Amino acid sequence: MGSATERDMTHEVLAQLLAERTGQDLSPSRRWRVETALSALLRESDATTIDELVAKLTSPFGCPLSSRVADALLNNETYFFRDQQVFDVLAKSALPKLIAQRQDKRRLSIWCVGCSTGQEPLSLSMLLAERAAMLDDWQINIVATDVSHRAIDVARRGVYTPFEAQRGLGIERMIRWFEEVDGRWKVSPRLLKPIRYQQHNALHAPPMGSPFDLVLCRNVLLYFDKPTRQQVFSQIAASLADDGMLLLGAGETPVGQTARFAPVKDLTGFYCLGTPDMPEARPRTAEVPARG
Numbered sequence: 001m002g003s004a005t006e007r008d009m010t011h012e013v014l015a016q017l018l019a020e021r022t023g024q025d026l027s028p029s030r031r032w033r034v035e036t037a038l039s040a041l042l043r044e045s046d047a048t049t050i051d052e053l054v055a056k057l058t059s060p061f062g063c064p065l066s067s068r069v070a071d072a073l074l075n076n077e078t079y080f081f082r083d084q085q086v087f088d089v090l091a092k093s094a095l096p097k098l099i100a101q102r103q104d105k106r107r108l109s110i111w112c113v114g115c116s117t118g119q120e121p122l123s124l125s126m127l128l129a130e131r132a133a134m135l136d137d138w139q140i141n142i143v144a145t146d147v148s149h150r151a152i153d154v155a156r157r158g159v160y161t162p163f164e165a166q167r168g169l170g171i172e173r174m175i176r177w178f179e180e181v182d183g184r185w186k187v188s189p190r191l192l193k194p195i196r197y198q199q200h201n202a203l204h205a206p207p208m209g210s211p212f213d214l215v216l217c218r219n220v221l222l223y224f225d226k227p228t229r230q231q232v233f234s235q236i237a238a239s240l241a242d243d244g245m246l247l248l249g250a251g252e253t254p255v256g257q258t259a260r261f262a263p264v265k266d267l268t269g270f271y272c273l274g275t276p277d278m279p280e281a282r283p284r285t286a287e288v289p290a291r292g
């Protein structure tokens, strides 16, 4: 890169682009990643420096490039059964609770916000498929969304490198749910069947399929400032069934951010709808209300 001023201007343009497209904050602590994240795009777009690449964004052909630059700046880190303990709580407590609540309708609708390349919705799909006997005549819908076109394309293909497949998956599950094709691991169509992948920005109105019984939004809010997080919480609150639950990532909480959600008693990481108009009356811990 060029002088310190040029560098600052370049980062300013990139930060603005990322904020406009995704709501994310390109904080100074993330700047070190910029060069690595954009290195493939530099090669593809015949630019030798990031300043040159940024200059191309303002050309008449800059629009598709802008979208690819914003996409490349996103952190898509994910793996199967990320935070195993949370998936244990999902399997042993949260899903059985939701299944009990939906016995009459025999339908479960789940929204996975910021699903990246698909490992999270597939982990969920595995948990549900492994309860096939219990959910035999149920309609299961998992809407899995991400702002990144690139991540959604990978997720739709459902094909993973051996490294990706092994991250979080035991050998039993790999053999049961994947097929090895030309040195890569292709996910079983049975797991993909309940999932509908869609490119979608979490700041916008929720995708089709609401009200959702369960919303996962894990490791997505970390990169937003407080007002943007509040916007995402509002969209999720609008999409959730009255007795539904929200699951956040390990470092994420609505506490001190919004009154729209309150912790679910005894289910760490899970939240139910709070009382937005009377935050002072919001319970410190809340049970998910029984149905019916």
Ligand SMILES: C[S@@+](CC[C@H](N)C(=O)[O-])C[C@H]1O[C@@H](n2cnc3c(N)ncnc32)[C@H](O)[C@@H]1O
Binding pocket: 021, 022, 023, 024, 074, 075, 076, 077, 078, 079, 082, 113, 114, 115, 116, 117, 120, 145, 146, 147, 148, 151, 200, 201, 202, 203, 217, 218, 219, 220, 249
């Ligand atoms: C670190 S990954 C987490 C993936 C997965 N939820 C997990 O915990 O393993 C964060 C994902 O959020 C997506 N993301 C960032 N901003 C978003 C937005 N405004 N709307 C939807 N997805 C977004 C990114 O593209 C990325 O794939």
